[in-house]
Amino acid sequence: MSWIPAPVDELLRVALVSELTVVGSEGEPVTHPLIPLWDGKRIYLTSSVLFSKKLEHIKRNGKVSVAITDPAACEGLTARCSIQGDARIIEDDPHETWMQVLPLWRAKEPAIDFFLSKRFALPLFFERAIIEITPRRVLWWENGDPASAPQVAVAQEEN
Numbered sequence: 001m002s003w004i005p006a007p008v009d010e011l012l013r014v015a016l017v018s019e020l021t022v023v024g025s026e027g028e029p030v031t032h033p034l035i036p037l038w039d040g041k042r043i044y045l046t047s048s049v050l051f052s053k054k055l056e057h058i059k060r061n062g063k064v065s066v067a068i069t070d071p072a073a074c075e076g077l078t079a080r081c082s083i084q085g086d087a088r089i090i091e092d093d094p095h096e097t098w099m100q101v102l103p104l105w106r107a108k109e110p111a112i113d114f115f116l117s118k119r120f121a122l123p124l125f126f127e128r129a130i131i132e133i134t135p136r137r138v139l140w141w142e143n144g145d146p147a148s149a150p151q152v153a154v155a156q157e158e159n
Contacts, residue, residue, distance in 0.1 A: 002040050005153050007079040008140050012038035016109060017073040020045060020131070022054055022087075023061040030057060034131075036066060037104035043083065043133040044101045049094045055129055062087045064133060071144070078144035084137040091129035098128035 002009065018036040021029050032054050037044040043066055047055055058064065064087045069080050090097055105112050139150035 003153060003155055004040075004135060004138060005140060005151065007077075007142050008081045008083070008138050008153075009038075009040070011068045011074055011077060011079055011081055011140075012036055012043065014075045014077065014108075015068045015070075015073055017068075017070055018043075018045075019067040019069065020054070021065040021067070022057040023063060024053075024057055025060070030054070035105070035109060036068065037101050037108060039104060041134075043085070043135065044104060045131040045133070046098050046101065046105070046128045047131060049091060049127050049129050052129070055089055055091075055131075058087045058089055058131060066133060079140060079142050080144050080146065081138060081140040082150075083133075083135045084139075085133045085135040087131050087133045089129050090132055094127040094129060098130055101130055 004012070015036055017033050019031050020034050021031045024030040030053070034045040034047070037046075045066075049055065064085060066083045066085070067081065068074060071078060090100075102112070136155050138153045140153075141148060141150050
């Protein structure tokens with residue numbers, strides 16, 4: 001069983017949009033909206049490899065944050081969260097590596113099959129890397145009210 005609190009686990013399972021924040025080249029936060037894919041232990045995101053600044057930023061500094069804040073993209077759930085963690089890029093083969101997360105992507109967003117059917121018409125879209133995030137600290141608001149203090153959970157070190 002994961003240490004991730006149940007409300008955050010539920011958000012990760014249903015959210016169609018999250019905000020990935022990375023550390024930019026000058027130390028500034030840079031945020032990108034992406035579909036979070038959750039396997040119960042790690043968060044996976046995909047990114048085009050073509051001219052991707054976010055991948056460059058993560059390679060330079062793997063400290064990231066993933067926020068889920070939009071109730072319209074979360075099946076109406078009121079909880080909100082911010083997950084801090086360590087990211088790494090998996091880009092062995094930009095044509096095939098991302099397919100490791102395709103079952104998670106397909107389960108969350110079946111429309112990916114439409115795009116897959118156009119794969120050869122949209123080749124640059126399918127040159128992708130995986131961003132794998134290991135959560136380290138979670139802040140969440142079960143009632144969705146950021147004016148209240150968040151609940152906090154921290155990962156236990158693995159042996």
